[in-house]
Amino acid sequence: MFATTFLLTFAALFPIINPIGNAPLFLGMTQFRTNAERNALAGRVARNSFFLLLASLLVGSHVLEFFGISLPVVRIGGGLVVAAFAWQMLNAGVSADGDAAAASPAPKPLDTFYPFTMPLTVGPGSISVAIALGSQRPSLADYPQLLLVGAAAITGLVAIAATIYLCYRFAEETVSKLGPSGTNVVVRLSAFILLCIGIQIIWTGWTGLMALPH
Numbered sequence: 001m002f003a004t005t006f007l008l009t010f011a012a013l014f015p016i017i018n019p020i021g022n023a024p025l026f027l028g029m030t031q032f033r034t035n036a037e038r039n040a041l042a043g044r045v046a047r048n049s050f051f052l053l054l055a056s057l058l059v060g061s062h063v064l065e066f067f068g069i070s071l072p073v074v075r076i077g078g079g080l081v082v083a084a085f086a087w088q089m090l091n092a093g094v095s096a097d098g099d100a101a102a103a104s105p106a107p108k109p110l111d112t113f114y115p116f117t118m119p120l121t122v123g124p125g126s127i128s129v130a131i132a133l134g135s136q137r138p139s140l141a142d143y144p145q146l147l148l149v150g151a152a153a154i155t156g157l158v159a160i161a162a163t164i165y166l167c168y169r170f171a172e173e174t175v176s177k178l179g180p181s182g183t184n185v186v187v188r189l190s191a192f193i194l195l196c197i198g199i200q201i202i203w204t205g206w207t208g209l210m211a212l213p214h
Contacts, residue, residue: 006155013126022168024174072209078205082195085115090191
C-alpha cells in the first residue's frame with residue numbers, strides 16, 4: 001500500500017510539473033542573478049511547491065466544496081493564468097548576449113511564489129491532480145490505513161520537491177552547453193509549449209464544465 005501510493009503520487013504529478021522541461025525557463029528568468037541567488041531561489045521554490053501541493057492534497061477538495069467551485073472551473077481559471085504567463089515570457093525582451101545586465105538597473109528582489117512557484121512549477125494541472133488524489137483517501141473510520149496512505153503521499157510530494165530543487169539547482173549546468181543564444185531559443189520554445197499547455201488546460205476545463213449537469 002505504501003509503495004503503491006508513493007508511486008501513484010509521484011508518477012501522477014511528475015509529468016505535469018515537468019521540472020526538467022521547466023529548468024530552461026527558470027534559468028532564463030534568473031539569467032542575471034548570481035549562482036548563490038539562483039540556488040537559494042531553487043530551494044525556496046521547491047519548498048513552496050511542496051506546501052502548495054500538500055495543501056491541495058489535504059484540503060483542496062474541501063475548499064472547492066465550501067466555495068461551490070468545480071474542478072473544471074479551476075482548470076479554466078488556472079489555464080488562463082498559465083497562458084498569460086507564457087505569453088509574457090514569449091514577448092519578454094531577453095538579450096541573447098547578456099548585455100542587458102549591464103544596461104539595466106539593479107535586479108529587484110525575486111518573488112518566490114509568483115511566478116516561480118505558481119504557475120511555472122505548480123500549475124492548475126498539478127493542483128487538480130493533487131486535489132483528485134486527496135479526494136480518493138480512505139475514510140476516517142479506517143485510521144491505520146489513512147495514516148499509511150497519508151505518509152506515502154507526503155513522501156511522494158517530498159520526492160517531487162527534491163526533483164524540482166535538483167532540476168532548478170543544476171539548470172545552468174544542464175543548458176550551459178547550449179550557449180546564450182541556444183538557451184534563449186530553448187526558453188522561447190519552452191514558453192510556447194507552456195502557452196499551448198495553458199490553452200489545453202482551458203479546453204479541458206471547458207469540456208468538463210459543459211459535461212456537468214445543469
